[in-house]
Amino acid sequence: xxxxxxxxxxxxxxxxxxxxxxxxxxxxxxxxxxxxxxxxxxxxxxxxxxxxxxxxxxxxxxxxxxxxxxxxxxxxxxxxxxxxxxxxxxxxxxxxxxxxxxxxxxxxxxxxxxxxxxxxxxxxxxxxxxxxxxxxxxxxxxxxxxxxxxxxxxxxxxxxxxxxxxxxxxxxxxxxxxxxxxxxxxxxxxxxxxxxxxxxxxxxxxxxxxxxxxxxxxxxxxxxxxxxxxxxxxxxxxxxxxxxxxxxxxxxxxxxxxxxxxxxxxxxxxxxxxxxxxxxxxxxxxxxxxxxxxxxxxx
Numbered sequence: 001x002x003x004x005x006x007x008x009x010x011x012x013x014x015x016x017x018x019x020x021x022x023x024x025x026x027x028x029x030x031x032x033x034x035x036x037x038x039x040x041x042x043x044x045x046x047x048x049x050x051x052x053x054x055x056x057x058x059x060x061x062x063x064x065x066x067x068x069x070x071x072x073x074x075x076x077x078x079x080x081x082x083x084x085x086x087x088x089x090x091x092x093x094x095x096x097x098x099x100x101x102x103x104x105x106x107x108x109x110x111x112x113x114x115x116x117x118x119x120x121x122x123x124x125x126x127x128x129x130x131x132x133x134x135x136x137x138x139x140x141x142x143x144x145x146x147x148x149x150x151x152x153x154x155x156x157x158x159x160x161x162x163x164x165x166x167x168x169x170x171x172x173x174x175x176x177x178x179x180x181x182x183x184x185x186x187x188x189x190x191x192x193x194x195x196x197x198x199x200x201x202x203x204x205x206x207x208x209x210x211x212x213x214x215x216x217x218x219x220x221x222x223x224x225x226x227x228x229x230x231x232x233x234x235x236x237x238x239x240x241x242x243x244x245x246x247x248x249x250x251x252x253x254x255x256x257x258x259x260x261x262x263x264x265x266x267x268x269x270x271x272x273x274x275x276x277x278x279x280x281x282x283x284x285x286x287x288x289x290x291x292x293x294x295x296x297x298x299x
Contacts, residue, residue: 053203053299058299061078061198061203061299062299064078064198065077065078065198065199065200068089069200071131071132072091072131072132072134074091074092074093074126074131075089075090075091075131076090076091076092076147076153076199077089077090077197077198077199077200078090078197078198079145079160079195079196079197079198080195080196080198081179081192081194081195081196082194082195082196083191083192083194085179085182085192086177086179086180088145088162088176088177089131089144089145090144090145090146090147090160090162091126091131091144091145091146091147092122092146092147092148092149092151093122093123093125093126093146093149094122094149094150095121095122095149096114096117096120096121096122096124096125097117103117104125104129105129105134106120106124106125106126106128106129107128107129107136108128109128111128111136111138113136121149122149123146123148123149123161125146125149126143126144126146127143127144127146127161128143129143129144130143130144131144131146141175141176142163142165142175142176143163145160145161145162145163145176145177146160146161147159147160147161148160148161148228148230150230150236151230152230153199153202155230155231156230156231156232156270156271157227157229157230157231157232157270157271157272157273158230158271158272158273159227159228159230159273159275160272160273160274160275161177161275161276162176162177162180162274162275162276163175163176163177163178163276163277164176164177164178164180164181164276164277164278164279164287165178166279176276177274177276178276180274180276180287180289181276181278181279181287183208183211183258183287183289184211184258184278184287186258186259189208189211189259189261192208193207193208193261193263194206194207195207195208195272195291197272201298201299202296202297202298202299203296203297203299204272204293204295204296205293205294205295205296206272206291206292206293206294207263207291207292207294208261208263208289208290208291209261209263209264209265209271209290209291209292210253210257210261210263210265210288210289210290211257211258211259211261211287211288211289211290212225212253212256212257212258212288212290213256213258213278213285213286213287213288214227214275214285214286214287214288215284215285216284216285216286217284224248224249224252225249225252225253225256225288226245226249227249227273227275227288227290228273229245232245232246232249232267233245233246246267247267250265250266250267253265253290263292265290265292269292269293270292270293271290271291271292271293272290272291272293273288273289273290273291274288274289274291275287275288
């Protein structure tokens with residue numbers, strides 16, 4: 001792995017890559033064999049899903065938001081698949097320090113309280129810390145699901161990270177981002193493709209556009225698949241502008257996608273990226289879902 005790859009790996013994933021291998025006890029199942037895209041298959045057109053929740057539903061969203069925000073001011077919103085596949089709260093710490101200058105209480109993978117914040121980012125705050133209690137969480141919730149510390153909700157690409165559990169920790173396959181493993185099989189795509197994000201004053205609708213595996217053992221992936229960019233034209237690790245990157249990224253995703261969803265991205269689209277581990281390959285293979293924003297409604 002080249003130095004640039006190492007830098008991005010450490011900076012973006014924080015301790016995700018090193019720590020998930022142990023705490024989640026992932027199965028050693030061997031290499032997965034994803035289906036190759038069937039370019040001849042006819043996919044149904046992607047319809048724009050209008051958001052029209054009832055006033056009663058909006059009231060429930062508001063009540064839930066206010067309740068969660070009262071528990072922890074770092075709560076950002078809820079993310080759920082319309083099929084019921086997954087429903088999670090997500091939080092964000094923009095730094096290891098709170099707005100008042102106080103250092104967060106957060107933990108290492110082994111449960112050690114971090115005393116020296118040097119080398120840590122906001123992403124490390126919630127990886128092993130449960131957002132509702134502020135305490136170390138190894139097995140029950142696997143820490144928290146969290147938005148990248150660099151993100152603003154106005155960004156072109158929102159990145160959310162979540163843990164993947166082994167069957168030893170989660171026989172129900174329902175904790176955190178574990179249900180995303182279903183997207184590794186094309187047969188599970190169509191019933192689960194729509195996602196809703198509920199924020200303080202917005203309801204955003206998405207559709208899954210790409211599913212691919214990020215291979216952290218291949219240095220070229222760190223150039224070709226920079227899904228961690230909050231705005232695709234800007235690389236904040238090199239402080240460089242590259243207006244053509246989004247087009248190249250779409251081209252590269254088309255090259256490695258596990259299957260054709262029928263959803264096309266353009267360089268004008270806003271996206272939501274979900275990252276989790278792949279069973280048996282923690283630290284080497286990551287499952288990446290790139291979702292296209294369809295609509296936004298204020299409420």
